[in-house]
Amino acid sequence: MHEYGIAKDVISHVLVEADRYKASEVKQIKLDVGPLAMVNKDQLMFCLKAVSKDTIAEGMSVELGSLPVEIICPEKHVFQIDKPIDDVFRFLTSLRCPICGDKASIKSGREIILKEITAI
């Protein structure tokens, strides 16, 4: 499962950071997930709980945020798509820059960003 690998990466980063600050308990993390990361948020939450079990991050709360999808064309015009995710995928198959009409590609929206860790 794709979400399990992501959860393992996230928790390992969290534990490294917590260790760096000699924390004894991780209270909360904030994760931003791009709509194109193809992450099932319920599965990700489940995997984060499973992977953090028996670590200092067990029982932490997780706040999941979103990120914009950004598109860029060869002329370096950047624009955001703020459509529901199903529409984004339909839109991506015929991606044109709205300014110059050139073929555009995805600049961001696939990433998963560990934004904040609260630990004591």
Ligand SMILES: [Zn+2]
């Ligand atoms: Zn353009």
